Structure formats: structure tokens, C-alpha cells
């Protein structure tokens with residue numbers, strides 16, 4: 285497959301990409317000649333970037349609305365508060381079978397341009413995903429919410445597996461001390477990827493392999509987020525959305541909020557979505573380079589804007605194509621005239637704002653099934 289006439293985000297350099305057997309075969313400023321019998325797509329005014337790696341989500345929690353109506357000192361206080369004040373809303377969503385909720389979570393990520401999501405929690409029930417759901421790490425919820433967390437952490441059989449754990453998700457003294465407890469109990473010196481780290485200090489950061497920054501979720505809960513401008517000196521920063529319990533479904537609004545803090549430069553923020561997580565989680569993606577998995581996104585360029593502004597100004601409706609390991613898993617109907625040979629029975633149509641997208645699998649059927657369990661559930665697409 286050939287994708288011609290693109291501009292690379294963030295640099296704006298011309299890019300013409302040849303894909304072969306699920307990988308990027310060649311990327312060059314020079315036009316690739318069409319190959320007969322293969323898909324040859326030519327774009328106009330479009331940017332390309334590696335498929336986004338979302339380093340933190342709870343796939344089964346993305347049918348919840350954001351729950352909470354004030355700021356809290358830490359996640360324990362928030363957890364108790366929402367169970368006391370929003371029990372009905374929680375129960376209504378929990379009636380939906382978990383495998384359906386997880387599948388919706390996968391699609392929430394796909395329509396945002398995510399090609400790999402790190403799911404926090406139990407392994408998901410059903411894997412027939414258009415994107416990668418990464419599960420090769422041990423998830424421990426947190427020091428407060430997981431009983432005997434230190435036994436799980438010091439399980440010798442898992443010694444070489446990375447651990448992902450929420451830590452320091454609060455603004456009070458206890459949240460900082462919780463990080464110390466975690467570090468102290470890491471007797472096997474395991475690779476810990478901390479999530480949130482709002483209370484994390486520079487000297488604590490050094491005990492972690494990486495930090496997943498979830499600014500949207502943190503501001504929603506705590507009106508504060510991790511001091512990544514300092515922590516980035518010590519550990520890689522990865523980007524995470526968390527679920528819709530604590531923020532909007534639109535990843536691009538999370539990214540803009542992160543950018544507005546000016547704690548990371550534009551290229552550092554871009555890296556937190558691409559190369560940093562690829563390295564930390566051991567993925568062969570996150571870069572547009574020969575030999576890498578063909579996980580990439582093509583999106584509409586904003587008229588008259590620099591490529592960098594086109595990237596950070598994106599919304600899901602601007603996405604023209606999502607490719608996962610060489611397979612087209614989402615495309616805008618605008619591309620249909622060039623994709624006539626594609627087998628449409630593997631796709632379904634969805635509408636976002638005024639745009640129409642084709643997505644792999646039957647998303648409308650999934651939404652209708654979910655509605656049978658929860659009438660009035662709200663989806664951001666139709």
C-alpha cells in the first residue's frame with residue numbers, strides 16, 4: 285500500500301509512505317510510483333503521525349459520565365464520594381456486561397486515533413480488536429484500593445514483568461507518603477510505571493521506570509496535576525487519558541489541556557504519545573520509520589496553519605485514516621472513492637459531528653446492544 289503526499293507531524297516535512305506486510309517499508313520525500321493491484325492513496329492537505337499510544341485507560345469505564353462535583357484531596361476521598369452521591373448512575377452503567385463496555389472502550393480509543401491502549405485492570409474478556417490492547421504488565425490498582433498490594437508487588441514469579449500502579453493521586457501529605465511506601469516495599473526492585481504522580485517529587489521519581497501523566501483526569505479530581513516539568517528530568521513521561529469517569533472522551537482536548545500547562549515542550553508532549561511509551565512498553569511502533577509497525581494516523585491539515593498547530597488542534601472528526609499493523613481500521617468517507625476495492629462488509633458507518641467514518645467491525649450494532657442494557661446511555665457518535 286502506498287500513501288502519498290503527506291506532511292509529517294510535527295516537522296511538516298513531505299512524506300510518502302510505502303507499507304508492506306504490516307510494516308513501514310519506506311518513508312521518503314519522493315513520490316512512490318503506484319503499484320497495480322495494491323492500494324494507492326493520494327492525500328491533499330493532510331498530516332501523518334504515528335498511531336497514538338494511550339498509556340492509561342480503564343476500558344470498561346468509558347460509558348460512565350464524569351462523576352464528581354467538587355475537587356478532592358485524593359482518589360480515596362473521590363471514590364467514597366462518588367459511591368455515596370452517584371450510586372444510581374454507577375449502577376446503571378454496571379448493568380451493561382463488562383465485555384460490551386470494554387469493546388466500547390476500544391472504539392473510544394480508535395476514533396481518537398489511538399492504535400495501542402494500555403488497559404489498567406483485569407485482562408479484557410474478548411480480543412477481536414481493531415487496535416492493540418496491551419496487557420503485558422502487571423496491574424496493581426493502588427496502595428489504598430488493592431489489599432495486599434505489597435504481596436503482588438513482590439511476587440518473585442513476576443519479577444521481570446513491569447508493574448503499572450496508580451500512585452500519588454492526591455494533593456495531601458498522605459499522597460506523597462503513599463509513594464514512599466510503594467518505593468520502600470519494592471524489594472525486588474521491579475520496574476514500576478507510576479500512574480498520575482500528582483504528589484510525586486523529583487527524588488521519588490528516580491525509583492520509577494516511567495510516569496503516566498493524565499492531566500485531564502487530575503484537574504477534574506484535584507485541580508492539580510503532576511509536576512512533569514521537573515519529573516521529566518528523571519524519567520520518561522507517557523501520556524494517558526484515563527476513563528470518562530474523570531474526563532471527556534475526546535483525547536485531543538486532554539492533549540490541548542496538557543499543552544496549555546507548558547510543562548512539556550511540543551516535541552516532548554508529542555514524544556509522550558509516541559516514542560516514550562513505545563520504548564517503555566516495548567512496542568515496535570511510535571515512529572514513522574522503516575521496519576516499524578504500520579500504526580499511523582492521517583488527519584486533515586488546518587488551512588493556513590503550521591503542521592504543529594494542525595496536530596495539536598485536531599479533533600476526532602479531522603481524522604481521515606487510522607492504520608493498525610498495516611490494516612485500515614478507520615477511514616473518512618472522503619477517501620471512499622480511492623478505496624473502492626476495499627471489502628466494505630468488514631466496516632460499519634458512524635457519524636461524528638458532520639463527518640462520516642467507516643470503522644472496522646460493527647460499532648452501531650455494539651451501541652444498540654449496549655442500549656438494551658441502559659436506555660438513554662450517551663455516545664459521542666451516532
Ligand SMILES: [Zn+2]
Nearest residue numbers: 342404450526
Ligand atoms: Zn486509572
